[in-house]
Amino acid sequence: MSSLLCSSIGKKLLMGLSGLFLMMFLLIHLAVNSLLLVPDGGDTFNAAAHFMATNPAIKIMEPLLGVGFLIHIVWGILLTIQNRKARGSSRYASGNKTTGVSWASKNMFILGVTILAFLVLHIAHFWVKMKVTGDPLLEHTLVNIGGVDTEVENAYRLVNATFSYLWIMIVYVVAGIGLALHLSHGFWSSLQSIGFSNELWRKRLNTVGQLYAWIVGLGFSLIALLQYLFYQG
Amino acid sequence: MENNINIKLKVWRQQNARDKGRFETFKLDNISTDSSFLEMMDILNEQLVNEGKEPIAFDHDCREGICGMCSLYINGRPHGPDDDITTCQLHMRKFKNNETITIEPWRSAGFPVIKDLIVDRTAFDQIIAAGGYVSVNTGGIPDANALPISKDEADEAMDAASCIGCGACVAACKNGSAMLFVSAKVSQLALLPQGRVEAARRAKNMVARMDDLGFGNCTNTGACEVECPKGISLANIARLNREFLVAKIQD
Numbered sequence: 001m002s003s004l005l006c007s008s009i010g011k012k013l014l015m016g017l018s019g020l021f022l023m024m025f026l027l028i029h030l031a032v033n034s035l036l037l038v039p040d041g042g043d044t045f046n047a048a049a050h051f052m053a054t055n056p057a058i059k060i061m062e063p064l065l066g067v068g069f070l071i072h073i074v075w076g077i078l079l080t081i082q083n084r085k086a087r088g089s090s091r092y093a094s095g096n097k098t099t100g101v102s103w104a105s106k107n108m109f110i111l112g113v114t115i116l117a118f119l120v121l122h123i124a125h126f127w128v129k130m131k132v133t134g135d136p137l138l139e140h141t142l143v144n145i146g147g148v149d150t151e152v153e154n155a156y157r158l159v160n161a162t163f164s165y166l167w168i169m170i171v172y173v174v175a176g177i178g179l180a181l182h183l184s185h186g187f188w189s190s191l192q193s194i195g196f197s198n199e200l201w202r203k204r205l206n207t208v209g210q211l212y213a214w215i216v217g218l219g220f221s222l223i224a225l226l227q228y229l230f231y232q233g
Numbered sequence: 234m235e236n237n238i239n240i241k242l243k244v245w246r247q248q249n250a251r252d253k254g255r256f257e258t259f260k261l262d263n264i265s266t267d268s269s270f271l272e273m274m275d276i277l278n279e280q281l282v283n284e285g286k287e288p289i290a291f292d293h294d295c296r297e298g299i300c301g302m303c304s305l306y307i308n309g310r311p312h313g314p315d316d317d318i319t320t321c322q323l324h325m326r327k328f329k330n331n332e333t334i335t336i337e338p339w340r341s342a343g344f345p346v347i348k349d350l351i352v353d354r355t356a357f358d359q360i361i362a363a364g365g366y367v368s369v370n371t372g373g374i375p376d377a378n379a380l381p382i383s384k385d386e387a388d389e390a391m392d393a394a395s396c397i398g399c400g401a402c403v404a405a406c407k408n409g410s411a412m413l414f415v416s417a418k419v420s421q422l423a424l425l426p427q428g429r430v431e432a433a434r435r436a437k438n439m440v441a442r443m444d445d446l447g448f449g450n451c452t453n454t455g456a457c458e459v460e461c462p463k464g465i466s467l468a469n470i471a472r473l474n475r476e477f478l479v480a481k482i483q484d
């Protein structure tokens with residue numbers, strides 16, 4: 001087992017599996033976030049956030065998600081360092097004129113670091129306030145869940161207030177685009193890395209991957225933008 | 234259509250592996266656009282010899298695109314500005330009058346420069362020696378219908394077998410990865426019954442040697458496939474990943 005994970009292909013397996021896991025998480029995250037756009041003062045979103053915060057399955061997933069991120073980031077850095085070394089120190093004076101190679105595929109590390117920088121900010125904005133320090137904006141509110149009035153944290157108010165700042169909105173929009181680029185290569189790449197691709201599936205995976213990447217990435221961007229523009233006051 | 238061009242050359246010169254190396258520039262007049270790139274190099278070298286200077290060292294052998302000996306990174310691309318060809322199949326009609334042509338060796342930690350434009354590609358031989366062969370006696374030619382192989386598999390095996398081991402894939406790769414080469418060598422045998430027997434061992438040993446030799450990890454950019462003179466497909470890399478992972482997990 002250790003010799004598998006020390007090999008180049010084994011390391012790529014971890015990278016691919018952690019990437020796939022994170023992409024599944026993103027889909028759920030986006031689905032919940034899209035409820036921020038339901039124009040009912042945040043009741044639907046608060047109910048969903050309450051469900052996510054109390055659901056035992058989600059409780060188990062949370063540390064797993066942390067591990068997934070950690071593996072992806074640590075191995076991403078490790079692979080990048082090894083690859084720079086394998087490339088060697090001499091550069092081509094005549095540059096690189098190879099055509100048909102996507103920009104994203106050559107810049108996965110930079111895109112990853114962009115996502116990581118955003119992630120730190122994102123965790124400070126929401127996770128820390130909701131799980132650790134608390135925030136006056138989160139003061140409990142009543143929502144009707146399945147006919148029962150339930151007291152829940154007002155997560156919507158915190159999100160809404162955060163997106164009232166122009167700079168925060170811009171950071172989220174840019175991060176969404178960075179994420180879309182990362183995944184426009186990452187989706188196909190993760191499946192190729194675990195061996196699930198061939199001449200035919202490559203075209204299919206690429207199409208699905210582009211759709212997934214841009215819907216998810218721009219989806220997050222759009223939610224931040226719409227919150228800033230139309231959901232204030 | 235005979236046509237002559239004048240060109241300027243910027244060529245990498247390096248005495249030996251320890252030398253730092255530098256570019257030298259040359260002018261060549263009246264080069265026929267019908268001549269091949271390596272013929273142009275011969276003309277330049279003849280000129281240098283006549284001037285009492287040392288000719289430029291570069292690799293070549295068959296000059297018909299089958300041996301994998303020629304290399305050269307020309308104007309930003311391995312094997313120069315044309316698709317699906319080796320440097321020896323490149324022609325001067327691909328260049329314009331008064332153009333400056335930059336010629337560099339393959340650059341990758343796995344391929345150190347020996348002299349001028351020649352790099353040491355014995356790492357590929359070592360990877361092959363680790364398992365890129367069939368060691369069982371497969372007997373004489375079997376009857377055509379004794380061992381049916383589907384047309385698709387036969388075609389894929391033949392396509393993989395067209396790799397000539399030139400190293401352009403490594404030269405083009407931002408990660409200095411040899412995965413396209415190794416995947417072609419693993420696939421050509423794994424797809425056929427004679428090679429299938431040792432497929433698991435072969436994949437493990439060749440990948441282990443590739444890693445030991447310091448080649449990089451594939452990030453699936455696909456630059457190798459674009460620059461490969463034989464059009465070896467990335468699908469082979471997916472197959473190698475499968476072969477390797479299944480073999481390791483079965484252990």
Ligand code: HEM
Binds near residue numbers: 080190453
């Ligand atoms: C929600 C966040 C993220 C998702 C969904 C994600 C997803 C992916 C996927 C699917 C791949 C392709 C894996 C493969 O080729 O096998 C990938 C590659 C990569 N990711 Fe991420 N990623 C995320 C965040 C990050 C972060 C924070 C970093 C920070 C360093 C990062 C660095 C990289 C690197 C360097 C690669 C290329 C590695 C390689 O192909 O060898 N990613 N990512």
Ligand code: SF4
Binds near residue numbers: 464465
């Ligand atoms: S895969 Fe293509 S580029 Fe790489 S060594 Fe074989 S023929 Fe050359």
Ligand code: FES
Binds near residue numbers: 293294297303319
């Ligand atoms: S010299 Fe043999 S392939 Fe170019």
